[in-house]
Amino acid sequence: MEALRIKGLSKNFGGVSAVDNISFGVEIGERLVIIGPNGAGKTTLFNLINGQLPATSGRIYFLGKDITAMPTHSRAHLGQARAFQIISLFLNLSVLDNALLALHGTKPYRFKLFRPINHYKLISDKVQETLKELDLWEKKDELVKNLSYGEQRRMEIGLSLALQPKLLLLDEPSAGLTMEECSGIIDMIKNLGLDITVIIVDHDMDLVFGVAERIIVLHYGQIIADGAPEQIQADPRVKEIYLGIEE
């Protein structure tokens, strides 16, 4: 069974085709990185996979199931987790509250009306464990907006991981980070188990080549190259439209 299968996926906005008849598959445990110039459709593709946008045409299969029409929250229950391009943590809430909400999302007691939220020991323990691993337990009552950008980014990804997802979608995880912070993220990703499939969109070449087993290059909503990192590096078309510009 594949983790993800995209068939003939398209997304049109008015007359513009942001994603144009894309098809590809992703094996379970694969580390796929999607690159391409700005406006190539990378974030749109993520929005389609995660359900923020409805597809104009085509099908999306997640772990064998057709999720094309499924709402985002159901996809989370099937095992998708996503970190957004712009940090989407709840800035005005504390680190602890953010973690509690993140970890409750797929649990049945998220609908409970009467017991206080820290009553649910399983989750509270997991929260404590996660925050300690992220070195954020000391700051648990701090508002997220008071953390440094690097800490926020680390936290967002770290929380996504704590959900033990089957598919992790990371949208530009290195954006705005220092070299040191970035290599921290690379390590985090490298330490993930093979039961998690990881798809990353990014521009930072250290991260891309440090993590990728396979690279897909998007341009104007279409796949123009798909293969191992060495292949992509050598591909003249890619050099022309993307890596060339990087220099």
Next chain:
Amino acid sequence: MKTASQEAFSRPRQGQRINLAPHVAGVVILVILPAFLSSYIQSVMTRFLIFALFAMGYNLAFGCAGLISLGHAAYFGAGGYTIAVIKLHYGSDLFWVGAPLGILVATLVAAMFGIIALRVSGIYFLLVTFALGQLLYSVAWNVSWLNTPGMQGIAGLSLPTVGIAGFTLNTTSFYYLVLLVSLICFYLLFRITNSPFGRAIVGIREGEARMRSLGYNTWLYKYIAFVISGAFAGIAGVLFGYYNYLISPTHLGVGTSFLPMCMAIIGGAGTFLGPVIGAAVIIFVELFASIMTPERWPLILGGLFVLAIMFAREGIGVYLWRLWNKVSHHYGSTKN
């Protein structure tokens, strides 16, 4: 919705018992003091509690979920009209019949209106809730079954009977009934707010897209919060019907809908007890105005509201809470 408010919002941390003191004191005052005051003051206190309840229920949708509703009087009035209709057409005053039915009707109206209103969000939600409230106002105005013959609304209501032979409620005992109901409701709201559901509602207000990604069915949460909020408005409306001896279409209209919003903003929509403080302020000023300049009351109310929005957006409640914190920390440190 800033630092201090969120702190006030969250469950008490281990060992910090200081937080309980002002609440216990408040309850004690509410229980003991009115026994020594005139029935007029008791009546004012009753009014305060009814509107505090209305505003607290409202704030579950407004402050917690960020659903700006300008038609909540629909559920308030629905509660009031239910007990009024029961009195008018079935001749019963019984609290144990009227109240549950009133809450039920209010909840049903909120359930219906919620489905329509939640088709849109943000400011449009406000417009739709406003229009729906006015719709109900129109219905109450035009449908003769909902009116005492010869007038608008239903008159001749009175304090409820509780089914104990020979015992009738008076102003004082009704006050205590309202106090009991209010305290129970405040406690329920407290539990709901701190439950996983309540925290999820706040999360949805802060970032709906992320909440969906995390697995929350955000529409459903908003809907449930809205309906619960309508139910509490209904309880307040039932009590109001008994208290006011009269229910009229005005109590379904925007003039009444505006009040809980005003109270929530003035007292602080981000704090748990903010709406209660707001209710106290408004009821008190209203009392003052009714004695001094009754025709200018809407001007005063609007003015207070505008001032609160311009200069004290977090509400008075937050400032009081910060003040209390300073005082108790000072006291704590001198103790050491």
Next chain:
Amino acid sequence: MEQFIINLLNGLSYGMVLFMIASGMSVVMGAMNIINLAHGVLYMIGGYVGWTIAVKFGAPFVLGLLAGGLAAGFTGLMLERGFLRHLYKQPNEQVLLTFGFVYILTNLSLWVWGGWPRMPFTAKFLSGSFEILGRAYPKARMATIIIGLVMAIVLWWLQDKTRVGSMVRAGMDNKEMAMGLGINMERVFALVFFVASFIAGLGGVLGAQLLGVYNTLGLEILLLALIVVIVGGVGSVQGALLGGILIGVIDAFGRALFPKLAMFTMYFTMIIILLVRPSGLLGRRV
């Protein structure tokens, strides 16, 4: 058949008044992302001032029209410059603020003009009726239809064909970008608000020919405007026009065919639109 035409004309004239009210609200909504809930009160102030000039002082109706528009325009401008401007990045607070002003301005109007309603009034040359298909039809209503259409054309031209219109539409889509291009968005907003309020005031005087002026107009008109905007869609003159005409005609036929149901035909239409197409008939996707 003649009755059908009469109802249609009634619906159109009422619809034009609705259009004028709604277009101001809708454009402000689209351009500045705020809803001015005091819009109905501006209409009312326009009507009162128009009455004072045209009836109390006996000046020509056109002067009353102008005075009403200006009074509403400047009141709106004061609201924007004095208060809304300071709540720049907080659209929710802005909207709530305007609602506070509904109370303030309504009560002030009550203070100034008293609680007694003013009867419908119009220009001398517009009083009386003329013949259509063998029936008498009020000239004032006809004039309203014509003026409404003219306004619609002018506003549409402003919106789609002029530089100012483009600036407003650019600001609607991307404020920072527009500012980066050197467009003084503050001035544009103030202008938009003034024009929208002016139109509301004009609408108030024109509407006074049909409805008169009275103290509860503030909220009544707001409600009508909201229904029109919900039905027609936000942000465009065309939406306000379609919504206004549709609601006006539905209301006119509703009253003629089911007099008991009065307002409900409008609410009914609104609810259907909300359930089926929440962004309104001509609105951008909400």
